[in-house]
Amino acid sequence: MRATIWGCRGTLASPGPETVRYGGQTSCIAVDTADDSLLILDAGTGIRPFGMSLDGRRPKRVDVLITHLHTDHIEGLRFFGPFWDPEVDFRIWGPPAPTKGLEQRLAPFFSPPYFPVHMRNVPSRPEFLEVPDEPWTIGSVTVSAALVKHPGPAVGYRIENGDGSLAYLPDHEPGLGTDLTTIDKRWISGLGVAHDVDLLIHDGQYTVPEYNERIGWGHSSTPDAVTFAERAGAQRLVLFHHDPLHSDDDLEAILAEAERLSTSVEVELGHEGRIFEL
Amino acid sequence: MSSTNAAAMAIRPVRRFDRSSDAPSAGFHPRDVRHPGRVARSRETAYGRPVAVDDQQRELILILARDLTSRLATAAFVVDADGTLAYFNEAAEPVLGASYAETGELPAGGWATEWDPRDLDGTPVPLEQLPLGIAFREGRPAHLPLCIQGGDGIERTIEVTAFPLCARPDQILGAIAVFWERPAES
Numbered sequence: 001m002r003a004t005i006w007g008c009r010g011t012l013a014s015p016g017p018e019t020v021r022y023g024g025q026t027s028c029i030a031v032d033t034a035d036d037s038l039l040i041l042d043a044g045t046g047i048r049p050f051g052m053s054l055d056g057r058r059p060k061r062v063d064v065l066i067t068h069l070h071t072d073h074i075e076g077l078r079f080f081g082p083f084w085d086p087e088v089d090f091r092i093w094g095p096p097a098p099t100k101g102l103e104q105r106l107a108p109f110f111s112p113p114y115f116p117v118h119m120r121n122v123p124s125r126p127e128f129l130e131v132p133d134e135p136w137t138i139g140s141v142t143v144s145a146a147l148v149k150h151p152g153p154a155v156g157y158r159i160e161n162g163d164g165s166l167a168y169l170p171d172h173e174p175g176l177g178t179d180l181t182t183i184d185k186r187w188i189s190g191l192g193v194a195h196d197v198d199l200l201i202h203d204g205q206y207t208v209p210e211y212n213e214r215i216g217w218g219h220s221s222t223p224d225a226v227t228f229a230e231r232a233g234a235q236r237l238v239l240f241h242h243d244p245l246h247s248d249d250d251l252e253a254i255l256a257e258a259e260r261l262s263t264s265v266e267v268e269l270g271h272e273g274r275i276f277e278l
Numbered sequence: 279m280s281s282t283n284a285a286a287m288a289i290r291p292v293r294r295f296d297r298s299s300d301a302p303s304a305g306f307h308p309r310d311v312r313h314p315g316r317v318a319r320s321r322e323t324a325y326g327r328p329v330a331v332d333d334q335q336r337e338l339i340l341i342l343a344r345d346l347t348s349r350l351a352t353a354a355f356v357v358d359a360d361g362t363l364a365y366f367n368e369a370a371e372p373v374l375g376a377s378y379a380e381t382g383e384l385p386a387g388g389w390a391t392e393w394d395p396r397d398l399d400g401t402p403v404p405l406e407q408l409p410l411g412i413a414f415r416e417g418r419p420a421h422l423p424l425c426i427q428g429g430d431g432i433e434r435t436i437e438v439t440a441f442p443l444c445a446r447p448d449q450i451l452g453a454i455a456v457f458w459e460r461p462a463e464s
């Protein structure tokens with residue numbers, strides 16, 4: 001299994017000279033499942049260059065796993081080439097909500113006045129699927145999803161095959177109302193999908209001073225990201241969902257702090273183009 | 279002091295909490311309910327390999343319920359989809375006469391009898407007629423005054439309101455009961 005980061009910025013795309021090393025595209029990861037299909041985690045603006053990289057290759061099937069419906073996780077979908085291919089079996093997975101279905105919640109964003117084309121006229125005629133309670137199979141991988149702490153319905157994903165596993169929780173505030181260092185593991189949001197994972201891609205948006213002014217916004221501080229990873233028993237932590245105000249130098253200062261705090265997990269910063277072989 | 283209040287102040291021997299799964303049952307278990315929806319699945323087989331955490335991962339709704347109730351000054355009691363008493367907060371401790379650290383989690387058959395709930399006439403109230411039982415069985419809020427015997431041996435008269443925790447209309451993931459002690463009658 002190979003995973004490639006196409007976008008790791010949070011909240012808002014932030015291209016510019018201060019973000020060239022880690023990138024300004026919003027959340028998107030492509031998972032190569034070794035068959036003629038595409039598995040994509042989130043559809044931030046990073047999905048557009050990913051689609052362009054296909055260079056005319058037409059997958060038979062595309063599964064986009066959306067963690068939640070905040071704009072930075074769906075805004076690129078409308079500019080993803082295979083979305084407009086009528087021959088593609090296109091499936092969009094997302095979190096269940098208490099009342100409205102996934103299509104009902106997403107469709108307005110893809111319709112006038114926000115977008116000139118109605119969702120019902122999209123050539124691929126995407127199928128909308130709320131993530132099931134139990135693990136399910138997509139191609140050669142098993143996918144699990146669980147609701148996690150973030151404003152509104154949001155899920156984290158776990159993807160695994162016989163070779164390795166990754167967990168993807170780009171928007172997650174497990175430390176909200178909880179002391180992550182002491183509480184029973186069963187009571188930590190997201191741990192069910194992140195336990196013992198080889199690669200944990202996790203929200204690390206804020207420094208501690210920033211977090212203290214943004215408690216409840218749905219994102220993690222550096223210490224909470226590291227503590228979560230260590231309590232999950234992850235092998236490697238990739239800090240993700242970089243704040244749009246953080247320059248490359250700011251991110252490297254965050255990494256240095258994460259490395260200082262870590263006692264058992266390898267830490268790195270997500271950056272566009274990073275490939276993980278699992 | 280009225281006779282009711284005198285009874286409420288009666289002190290019985292402190293009891294130990296039965297945390298075993300075969301604790302006395304009131305003949306009802308939330309899993310038995312015939313609710314139009316369904317009780318949430320167990321997470322024990324939810325992953326491709328055995329869950330490495332100590333036990334079952336808690337549903338987010340329960341985690342949020344615990345986070346919320348742990349900060350409330352109102353006594354509260356959180357029950358999971360299996361009917362297990364998953365948590366009660368510090369404000370509940372003086373009412374229940376026990377601490378969560380002491381009791382830990384209690385199976386449905388355990389907590390329903392542990393505090394010996396009775397109606398105001400002294401008749402035992404089975405689990406299915408307790409507010410939490412109604413919240414599970416019928417998927418709606420319920421309220422009832424009860425007499426209980428605390429873990430400290432003291433009888434108390436309390437008001438209990440319970441409501442189901444539904445992430446979706448057809449799925450009960452647990453329930454919360456909030457309760458408070460009735461003021462002493464003059």
